[in-house]
């Protein structure tokens with residue numbers, strides 16, 4: 348039996364959930380989305396994710412066509428209908444059915460889709476051993492081309508970077524902005540630790556305003572660490588004492604090698620492990 352998918356107001360069987368070939372989400376990657384975790388039946392940082400979705404939509408002049416509360420209710424209904432205890436929600440809003448032209452305003456109502464499913468995680472051993480990463484050749488989309496806060500349906504930039512990771516047999520890639528500063532990984536935010544302090548690129552450097560990033564910054568500060576958002580260079584990564592990535596799927600995962608340079612002693616560092624544990628407890632509390 349397949350999943351129950353919420354689509355435009357009703358729960359339908361997976362096989363019945365369909366998108367038109369004239370939907371601008373398909374034709375142009377015109378739309379926005381969220382990826383949200385469910386821990387023990389609770390939707391993690393639900394309001395923050397919903398706010399980000401509506402802000403992304405506003406930035407691209409996309410009218411979701413429903414208020415936040417009914418969308419949250421529909422999301423909860425979808426999680427329950429699929430009996431998801433620990434899983435992942437994909438909430439998508441497409442521009443809707445238009446024609447072959449670019450004009451988004453000929454599209455009818457926005458298409459709203461909610462998928463609640465089990466989650467594919469990094470294998471547990473990755474958390475023990477840490478990830479190797481390389482610097483991507485694919486440059487992060489210029490913030491003036493598309494604000495990095497917009498979690499849009501067009502991930503081609505990130506996909507090209509991910510292909511580089513796969514080609515090189517590493518877990519992730521670091522993406523740089525057109526000025527050469529670190530932006531983020533292809534699907535995660537990045538932090539380094541140097542002399543006991545945490546540093547992460549500012550959003551303006553071309554990073555998604557990650558919800559996990561925000562939670563980790565809060566938890567780190569509560570634990571007494573200084574966290575500074577500032578531009579980071581490749582050199583900063585190479586000499587970091589520790590490095591980790593944050594994201595909805597990965598949570599907090601250590602990076603142990605960057606472009607062939609070993610980070611710290613080649614294992615996830617003490618601060619990384621502490622914050623991973625704190626995040627784990629916070630998410631499941």
Ligand SMILES: Cc1ncc(COP(=O)(O)O)c(C=O)c1O
Pocket residue numbers: 382505531532533534535536554555556557558559560593594595596
């Ligand atoms: C490009 C990109 N950066 C960062 C993140 C991490 O954001 P979050 O912690 O909200 O999942 C994601 C994941 O959604 C992403 O796709």
